[in-house]
Amino acid sequence: MSTEQITAPGAPSPSGETAARPGPGTGVRADRRRSSLTTRRAFSFYAFAGPWVLGFLALTAFPLGYALWLSLTNSDGLSNNSHFVGLANYREVFTDPETLSSLARTGVFTAISVPLTLAAGLLLAVLVNQPIRARGLFRTLLYLPAVVPPVGAALTFKLIFDRDSGAANGFLDALHIDGVSWLMDPYARWVLITLTLWGAGNAMIVSLAGLQDVPKELYEAARIDGANTWQTFTRITLPLLSPVLFFQVVTGIIAAVQSFLPLLISLDPTPRGVSAVPEGNYLFMIHVFAQYFANGRYGYASAMLWVLFLIIVLITFLVFKLSRGAVFYAVDPEPDKPSRPRTLGGK
């Protein structure tokens, strides 16, 4: 063994003696090496994390901070005379009837569209999980609409539901039924919900992945115990799928409250086009867009976005709290905490 060899303090030496405290020569060298290793590791960490940190600072932290500052001013983005107005914009958010009604409309839209999309995705996932011929083809076809970007899907819907030349009214014409103005009130909100369902392929794929993770032995045991299809679905499939469904509920709510689709299916997706969005589809984000770019109220619109951000945080927190007993985790997410025994179905 060379004198260069390092022996850990307290560890038995090759000669059988316990190593004493490292001597001045070897200990310093070991410390240096350890320190050099730590430095190298730290350097690697910062080198790899650096781009993300820079991206976060430039593209997330700075815009958020700037928007927070804007929300405390009456800025229109273009004039030099904007000034600090304190919390006036936030007070207006909670007193402006139009803002509150658009928020309420967004809540209703979320309450309808999220469960519908979730149910449609789950239903499709269960169907394409069956051992049928050309299963791959069905999966692809059903997922295909979800691959289409929202703008493309909105344009397609605009064409399908166009009053004069759309396929929907063409179909009604063939049945000798008079066509309707689908993109106007009161039909526009149903077109919007249909457009949301158009993207159910995403929910299908996520649910399908969850379905394929359910152990087959559980189904076999249930069959032996005499469980029918519904019982198997509600007692095994749904509980084991609950974390996947929960994930979709959370992300679905966040996406729905930020929905911008109504403007995309309006006549003209510009500040002028905002005025063509029918009342029933005038969601919160459309109002934000109108305040920013039609009314030039950057300050007020920024305050609206901050309020929306806080609402999303609050809803997410509530959903997490309320779902505690309903979501079954195969692996306890909080293993260090004493937890009550969990059973299938969360009971």
Next chain:
Amino acid sequence: MTVQNEWDKKALKAAEDALGMNLNVIIWDPTKLNAMLAAKNPPDVVRGFGATETPYFAARGLMTDLDPYFAKSSALKVSDLDPVNDVWRYDGKKQGAGPRYGMAKDYSQDSMFWYRTDLFEAAKLDAPSATEPISCDEWLDLGKKLVKRRLGKVKVYGLNATGMGVFPQLMGMTASAGGSLFAEDLATVDFSSPEALKALRWYLDYAKADIGPSVSNPNPDGWDGPTYQANRMAMSCNGYWFGGLIGGDPKLAAVSRFAPAPQLGSHRVSSCFGATGFWIPRDAKNKEASWKFFEWYFGGKPAQERAASGWGIPSLTSLRSKMPQTSAFQKQAFQVQEKELPHFSVLSFTPYAQQAALEGVLSKVLPAALKSGTSAGVVADTLNSRMNEQLAQGKELVG
């Protein structure tokens, strides 16, 4: 920054060859423009509506004063500019005076209207005069007689009364009744004045009659072109530029005629609500190149080709002779347009709000009023309150 359809690859290459510079076309998008202006990184030239945008951008100091450029230019002379280019001027108080901030590529008097003789004949109605304007009430009456319905749905619109937006149309009607929608300082609107109320009442009657696109039933096509072409509109309120579309379809041209702007009162006013053209942002980085583009686009070959196309009246008086006058359709449109020109005037737009903001208020207030049958007086009060609130916010920023 401009619209896409004018700048295909071939046109772009021709422009680059003619100008000896590279052009990077940013597709026109008001949202993107606002963002670029706010970031002080604007395009070198921007397409815009001179009539409604000039006061807003000029009051914020975002436009370049082009007077020094005109002064030294041999291609574009102020003496050759059609009066319509005054909509691109703003002196800090009113539109039509002060520095020139942009130039129109062409223009129209947008309250004039086109009509289809075949639909008039089918309804056994006399065609409108080519020289004397009809009253707005007669216009509405014609629309009611020309509309065709089936099972309660409109199959053929009798009339579209607003080609360039509801707000400018109400401005024009109020002016023809002898009033003004904006106060003299452009900081407030007054829909309650007798003239404005008359215009508002007319529009509510028009929308209630359900004879054409309105705030409560917009045209899904977004503009009149496809609807008019598909025999689904008898009268379309669009200026001379719309003849470019009609002239491209011989069958349509054979049954289409042009008429003077209807008047709500005795004041013969026939304004322009667009005067689409270009301006150079104050923070543009290549102003000399921008001006070179101006000279070529407004005074060179493209301007001559546009003048001959029928898509609008050229904005240089020297190009007026190039307007198409070959076919019977072109001759009729040209003659009606020539007789209308003396009645052109600049209606000042407010610097304190964008047109989209005011249209937004109209589209919120009017449909609800129509549904509930609210009286025009109450609607006027609501519009005054909501629009003036927005204008006050804008004024606070402009100072």
